[in-house]
Amino acid sequence: MNYFRTAMLLAAMTALFMGIGYMIGGQSGMMIALMIAAAMNVFSYWNSDKMVLKMHHAQEVDERTAPELFRMIRQLSANADLPMPKVYLINNPQPNAFATGRNPQNAAVAATTGLLDMLTMEEVAGVMAHELAHVKNHDTLIMTITATLAGAISMLGNFAFFFGGNRDNNNPFGFVGVLVAMIVAPMAAMLVQMAISRTREYAADRMGAEICGQPLWLASALSKIAGGVERIHNPDAEHNQATAHMFIINPLSGERMDNLFSTHPNTANRIAELQKLANAGLGGGGYAPRQEAPQRASHDGPWGGARQPSKPQRPKGPWG
Template sequence: MHSHNGLKTAALLGLLTAMILAVGYWLGGSGGLVIAVLISLVMNGVSYFFSDKLALRSMHAQPVSEAEFPQLYQMVRELSQQAGQPMPRLYVSPTMQPNAFATGRNPQHAAVAVTEGITRILDYRELRAVIGHELSHVYNRDILISSVAGALAGIITMLANLAWFLPIGGGDDEDGVNPLAMLMMLILGPLAASIIQMAISRSREFQADASGAQLTNDPLALASALKKIHLGVQQLPLPAEGQLASSAHLMIDNPLRGGGIASLFSTHPPMEERVRRLEAMAANSGPIQYMR
């Protein structure tokens, strides 16, 4: 399952870690570094263990029984068994925007949620492809990876904030520190951390598209579902506020408004590129090859 995207994710996580070490070294190994790391780890630890509850609450998702959604249960059970993984809990959100997300820190604690809107616009094959994508997020441990990325980015931001209050010393240098370098770190550090964090999310989406299409053996159904979802999301964007904003990166398509410069801070790769890769995957008949 490891492809180019897995390597990219590892490299980006390494880059975030290196940034923390560099900033920490620059701050002169002060106690502030330890405090920032601890606070950020605690905050992210909490969100990691409660990730499923937070995301489900933000979308007002309710658990559903097999009697209510027999088709949904059937496709999820079939794909879980095929992957040799436990059956996740299933939820439906009353939202009319077509979207879906998976959450939970491992396959034993997983939940898959779809919105009412998505069940209305997708056919059986397309919905099954979306479920394959969501289950792939769980199997690829994406909640863990995004939690780690969030923790690292949080530490960098916290260190930059601490730098305002800490007497920064460059060793023996009596003149203190270059104010320009200081400003660069305070502003660009957190900005760079956010952009890297978004890039990690984007590479996880490509990975889930590829793994999901492999699991369902139906890349074209996922491509077609993504097109429909993207159109529906643009017609019915959700307000970017409160808990929803913090769960947006979990959705199969970004549920919030935003274009232009906002795309730099997007947690999702461009939909055209996702569709193109899936169509290329389908075109490579025979054993599925991962895209470059």
């Protein structure tokens, strides 16, 4: 079913490309758009994960540079019966995280330094379990391809402004078609993102709670992340808005409501669902964070070795 949904998404995106191309340049424009769409589909399948990580300046870490985070994800991956994904950190004060990759064998999970600063070890475990749930559900492929193609569709709409409406390009709709392409293209891309993201978040919350064994860890994390996102601006996310649906909570300003035009469910509703799982008896298993403060293996991570807890008596995250 996941592969079928992916195929349907690619077909819908291709049809949208062709329709916009027809509005801009008639049949010749439609064929050009079809070739561009086919190339984008192939390129997105193999490279969209790398593009998204690069957009957000993610840096890969390992057991030497981020020992506790790396070990945590390794144990959670074992709980989920998944291969160990690549682990990335994003030097950004906004607390957030996402997963990407075309399949579990080529997956990556990324967390911001703000997430590690603001959340406890247990809460980070809940977040990373949620991201691994996306990997296990094969959500990462469809979400990553959508992010890439949505950005391309929006650029095609902008392209229409500069090159559409010319009587010599066999455009059957003239300037009206160009205006429709400019407005419909980004709107359609946005609606596709919304459609695929919201139901997936609830499913990933539930499976993430099962992977880490404690629904309330994720519930507490979501509350803190939502508060941090409201206060802290994320320039990379604002510049690459087509990737917003990939994050555990929308990183953009001004999108907090659970309505038709939201890429994510309302955070309070997600927390309520997790509390129901806890009340139903889910908990008591899964990941068990170490209680002792571990020896830091290295200060050469992407945070430049400057990350030290302000209150040593309270561990702030999986880094010790």
